[in-house]
Amino acid sequence: MRKIHLSLLLSLVAFFATGCPQEPSKSFNNKNSFVSNVNEYLAAAQGRYEQNVKANPDEAKRIRNDALEDAVAVINSNYTEYITRLNTRRSTADFIADVIELGTSATTGIVKGERPNQILGIALTAFRGGRRSSELNFYKEQTVPLLITKMDDNRAQIYALILTKKGEPVTNYSMKEAIKDIVDYYNAGTLIRAFTQLQKDVGAQAQKSENRVLALQGFEVTPEATVETRDLSVGARRILERLRNDLKDPAKSAAAVTTLQSIVAALEADDDAKKALEDAGVSSSDTDGVKLRNALVVIRRKAAKENNAGLLDKINQAIVDNEQ
Amino acid sequence: MATTKKGGSSAGTKGGGATKAATKTGTKGGAKAADSDKTTRVYAATMSSLKALELTCEKDEADLSAKILSLQLATNNGDDVTAGIYQDSDDDNLGELAFEEYKTAVDEQSIKAIHQTQGDTFLFKGEAYVKNKPIKLLAFREG
Numbered sequence: 001m002r003k004i005h006l007s008l009l010l011s012l013v014a015f016f017a018t019g020c021p022q023e024p025s026k027s028f029n030n031k032n033s034f035v036s037n038v039n040e041y042l043a044a045a046q047g048r049y050e051q052n053v054k055a056n057p058d059e060a061k062r063i064r065n066d067a068l069e070d071a072v073a074v075i076n077s078n079y080t081e082y083i084t085r086l087n088t089r090r091s092t093a094d095f096i097a098d099v100i101e102l103g104t105s106a107t108t109g110i111v112k113g114e115r116p117n118q119i120l121g122i123a124l125t126a127f128r129g130g131r132r133s134s135e136l137n138f139y140k141e142q143t144v145p146l147l148i149t150k151m152d153d154n155r156a157q158i159y160a161l162i163l164t165k166k167g168e169p170v171t172n173y174s175m176k177e178a179i180k181d182i183v184d185y186y187n188a189g190t191l192i193r194a195f196t197q198l199q200k201d202v203g204a205q206a207q208k209s210e211n212r213v214l215a216l217q218g219f220e221v222t223p224e225a226t227v228e229t230r231d232l233s234v235g236a237r238r239i240l241e242r243l244r245n246d247l248k249d250p251a252k253s254a255a256a257v258t259t260l261q262s263i264v265a266a267l268e269a270d271d272d273a274k275k276a277l278e279d280a281g282v283s284s285s286d287t288d289g290v291k292l293r294n295a296l297v298v299i300r301r302k303a304a305k306e307n308n309a310g311l312l313d314k315i316n317q318a319i320v321d322n323e324q
Numbered sequence: 325m326a327t328t329k330k331g332g333s334s335a336g337t338k339g340g341g342a343t344k345a346a347t348k349t350g351t352k353g354g355a356k357a358a359d360s361d362k363t364t365r366v367y368a369a370t371m372s373s374l375k376a377l378e379l380t381c382e383k384d385e386a387d388l389s390a391k392i393l394s395l396q397l398a399t400n401n402g403d404d405v406t407a408g409i410y411q412d413s414d415d416d417n418l419g420e421l422a423f424e425e426y427k428t429a430v431d432e433q434s435i436k437a438i439h440q441t442q443g444d445t446f447l448f449k450g451e452a453y454v455k456n457k458p459i460k461l462l463a464f465r466e467g
Contacts, residue, residue, distance in 0.1 A: 213396075213397050213398055213399060214396060214397075214398035214399070214407050215398070215399050216364070216366060216398050216399065216400040216401075216405070216407060217400070217401055218400075218401065219364065219366040219400045219401075219405075220366070221366050221367065221368050221400070221405065222365045222366060222367055222380065222384065223380075224367070224368070224371055224372060224376050224377075224379075224380055225376070225379045225380040225382070225383040226379070227379060229383055230379040230380070230382050230383040230386075233382075233383040233386035233387045234382060234383070234386045234420075236386065237385075237386035237387075237389065237418075238417075240389070241417050244414075297389050297414055300387055300388075300389065301387070301388050301389055301390075301412070303387070304384065304387035304388050305363055305388065312387055316387070
């Protein structure tokens with residue numbers, strides 16, 4: 001019986017979905033037929049499910065999962081034809097933008113605890129189809145590929161959910177919830193849902209981007225470096241790196257100390273640099289190479305952090321000039 | 325003429341000598357004290373090119389004796405800026421930086437693969453303003 005229903009559904013969908021390209025979609029014109037056939041099929045499945053749910057939960061689960069797969073197959077068939085028409089532009093008037101959703105009356109019925117078959121009847125007859133193609137046709141040229149991608153994405157997400165839930169026992173995943181997922185799956189492949197989901201995605205991304213931006217206050221902007229200024233700074237750093245290594249080498253440490261003393265002596269000739277060295281607690285008479293080098297690193301870093309380019313340049317130039 | 329060996333640097337600061345400590349950062353979610361060994365540098369959104377940003381970051385790494393950790397979009401007093409975070413590091417011999425702009429995940433992977441073959445080390449993915457436009461970049465340390 002289930003196969004007969006399914007065959008009937010597929011036949012109807014195929015018939016309605018392959019209409020003459022010059023005519024509006026017959027499937028859309030016969031939307032109610034599509035919905036009513038889905039309704040009829042799911043109502044029958046719901047009946048069998050209810051008969052087994054207590055006495056034979058495994059059989060109820062099988063019925064539920066079969067219904068899911070059958071409905072997904074029909075919706076997929078419908079969707080494929082729909083996308084083909086959108087892609088090939090065979091029927092410009094057939095820009096289906098319908099959406100099926102559970103109406104308020106259906107929700108109310110469920111809340112009031114109606115019998116399952118009645119709930120199903122309410123839910124399925126409360127499916128609401130709304131065609132918005134007139135407003136959307138304007139955007140078709142630019143947006144169809146994007147919307148199809150979004151619809152594919154939406155559908156994949158819902159289907160992944162369905163696949164996950166299919167493993168659940170009937171106590172955790174009821175037939176009613178399965179039907180809701182089927183409706184969601186259908187809606188995921190509609191343009192209205194693609195638009196609204198895109199809007200949500202863009203909004204979320206914008207918020208995410210906004211949150212990523214640091215909000216700073218009172219920082220001085222560091223000027224753009226030139227090749228020359230960069231080379232001077234990097235050259236000074238490399239000399240300091242070499243001196244660090246030389247100080248660890250007994251054969252080179254004495255020469256390294258002499259170099260460092262020369263650098264410090266050169267800086268002591270400048271008032272600003274001398275003050276910085278004094279603050280760092282060193283002078284050219286010091287013989288501790290590590291202390292001298294560390295002091296140079298500290299006063300350079302401090303000058304850089306303060307964007308004191310004048311002092312920084314003097315330090316770097318003294319290091320470069322007194323390299324031995 | 326400035327040269328590496330003898331010349332003076334032409335780098336200057338507007339109103340030079342300002343002493344704003346560059347170690348406190350904040351997010352829109354609330355102020356956050358940065359680690360004491362980290363320094364935030366702020367670069368104008370008008371940065372002339374990605375290469376200029378690369379040179380500027382290399383200069384800052386050298387002057388700060390630090391390693392760059394990240395580049396990201398930021399605002400400074402409400403103005404769009406690029407924020408660079410550096411961590412003090414005087415123990416390493418640092419190679420030069422290489423910044424590459426990318427647009428897609430495919431770009432990203434191919435650029436990484438190219439630099440890998442050159443022996444470069446991938447540092448981070450970041451964002452920066454160049455000519456007032458935000459771009460996505462990959463940062464490498466040349467091997």
